[in-house]
Amino acid sequence: MANEYIDVETLKFLLNEVHDLEEILNLPEYNDHDSDSIDLLINSVKDFSDKEMYPYFKEMDENPAHFKNGEIVVHPQVSKYMKASGEMGLLAGAFPYKDGGMQLPSTVMNALGYIQEAANNHLPGYIGLTIGAAELITHFGNENLNQTYVPKMLNGTWGGTMCLTEPQAGSSLSDIVTSATPDGDRYKIHGQKIFISGGDYQGAENIVHLLLARIDGAPAGTKGISLFVVPKNRPDGHGQLAPNDVETVTDFEKMGQKGYCTTHLFFGGNGDCHGYLVGELHQGLKYMFLMMNGARIAVGRGAAAICAAAYQASLKYAHERAQGRKLASTGKKDVHQEQTLIVNHPDVRRMLLLQKVVSEGALSLVLLTSKYQDLSKSLQNAEEREKYALLLEILTPIVKTYPSEMGRVAVDNGVQILGGYGFCSDYILQQYLRDIRIFSIYEGTTGIQSQDLLGRKITMENGKALQLLSNEIKTTIKAAMVMDNLQAYAHTLGDKLQLTQDILKSLLGYAQKGDYERFLADATPFMDYFSNILIAWLWLDMAREAQQALLTGSKRHNTTFYESKIHAMQFYFTYELPKTTGLAEIIMNDKALTIGSKQKVFGNEY
């Protein structure tokens, strides 16, 4: 199953050469691993995904999760995958030894997650949320919660969820109303949560919900929210489970990711739902946000993976489908000639190259952000840790958004490559397009991420994160400047950094005047603009690494492989990066057309 859904060679190139995984493995925390064992792990997870995941991808779409007789029926592979993942170590991998884990860096775990998501994006969420829920318990929960829940979660016996969203509180979590009433050493939970991924499914022995609720009398807004463990079935301390008054109301019918259930849950309908406080009172949202960087990288990773799988599928089709003829030097087509493969038409090549630059650029961003996460956590020097923590903060909204937004555009181009078949369910491309749609919505919409980028991250600590990021970019520019064939591109990227300064000066002017609505009104075009430039940087870095390998005669990949990376970088700088000029014009416009409600901009009815 070579490149049916993923190009492992590119993954390894990015991991080992461009992002120098060795640097992380040399840190004391991770030095029980080496690059050979990680290589073996990657191959193992690819084999695992070939066997346990990819064969069920289409089936899970055709047989969606659904609500029946009070429970949610999912594809039988869900339970098998949970268990098999536990045995593989995919659930425990990132946890420290003391929690029964294998202390693998996040960069490696994300590489493994990427392979699985490319194989079948309907499955990894089940373990991803279980990992996230277990992480919250190990970080903030007491010993009792740790012992009761974590081992069963990490071996794949019990699932986990994140219960934040309520009907009136989606983007705005400060409006959460689910209540927690003190009841001895525990709380009674009452309220409903919607859109809860993996919230209930047939065959799960237990599901451990990590739930945000407001303790009676708590302050309004985000400051009054606490975090609770609320199991579907509560352990009685003697090895038995008793129902905990968590009712599954229904499963949402969705346009994509249909095998990954999305549930509506009602807690405490009979007044008997026990919740156990995690950490301190009123710190719930803060705890959730501490875990948010990882969750957002995971969303970007999923979108990057779908985009890569769609690229492989359309690339294969383009090499098999013969249609039309190439133009002869007369400008005409010779109808007596055999039809050519569509990969030979420049317009098809353009679409394929777009898929390639977006998917590989997105993957590079995911791995770099993960690396910053590892360095911010595990470096010895506190000042250095702080540096990478800031870099992680600024990249987090972007790593969530770029793969989701541009990934969708790239997959859409993949559908186009298949012509009419792209629209038909005989071919897989339409499924990728439906599946990727959710990534720019959950875990904070693009609008919310863009406001986070412009409103918080760009300005945090007087622009220090942005300054650090610019320094990283300048280091790449400097290294590329000495390579003849990269010099011009390095110059262009330098000019874009200057343009960014101009844009920010114009936008920050509004903030200084106290006009925050205007400052953030075009946060999303700014996200488009800024992420486009970051991906240009990452492509220049890939081209630099490839060029270096060609110069030194590296044997890790063949010449064609390295040359293809340089070609793709040129494509990115020629077809994608110039879009930032138009975006800059949009962002710096002074018309404020989206602000204000005085005019009837949507006609007479509204």
Place this chain on the structure above:
Amino acid sequence: MKILVCISNVPDTTSKINFTEGDTKFDTNGVQFVINPNDEFGLTRAMWFKEKQGATVHVATVGGAQTEPTIRKALAIGADEAIRINAEPTDGFFVARQLAEVAKNGGYDLIIAGRESIDYNGGMVPGIIATLLDMNFVNTCVSLEIEGTDAKAVREIDGGNETIATSLPLVIGGQKGLVEESDLRIPNMRGIMMARKKALHVVEATDAPTMTADVKFEKPAAKGPVKLVDAGNIDELISLLHNEAKAI
């Protein structure tokens, strides 16, 4: 029971194969290497003997340092120790001679090799090892059971199977059937971590002649584009299968 599983380091079947130096050498750049599938069936059967009958399992390969990931995988699957004979595997006789030397020194009861490796398909290694060591030999082995020193082996023959009673010490040339594909094991994280701590001995090669040299490799002709035929147009399909694909 002490078992030696001989492992050949071969390109993944999905790798793109190219030749260099006037088509006399295989270009290994960017190629993913794996345990030879016939050897993997044998290794998996050896793991069964380890788990059910308390056997000790060693693996050996002939190759440079670049083959170590492949034998590490065998360790991650559960083999106890690995031996790498530090030499280029130039031809079948040379390889068999090296493995026989290791086997002789290790005092193994059972030597499991693959019926053939999927790269050069020589198919001679297990037979030569058995000859050099003067041991019983069963080739194309699809089933193996052992009780004490008695062995019952099934070998695939044209159109059927043949069951053979023999005894240890024994060499087999194994293949699919020893275990099924669904029995093959994917190393898990813990196994991979433990493999780093297991012994991997590197030994130098013994003198042995290389009896053959590659003169030229040729690849099959490249595949043409796919032709889509209307579901109703059987005549065109038959004509294409007959005249172009020459499949009927």
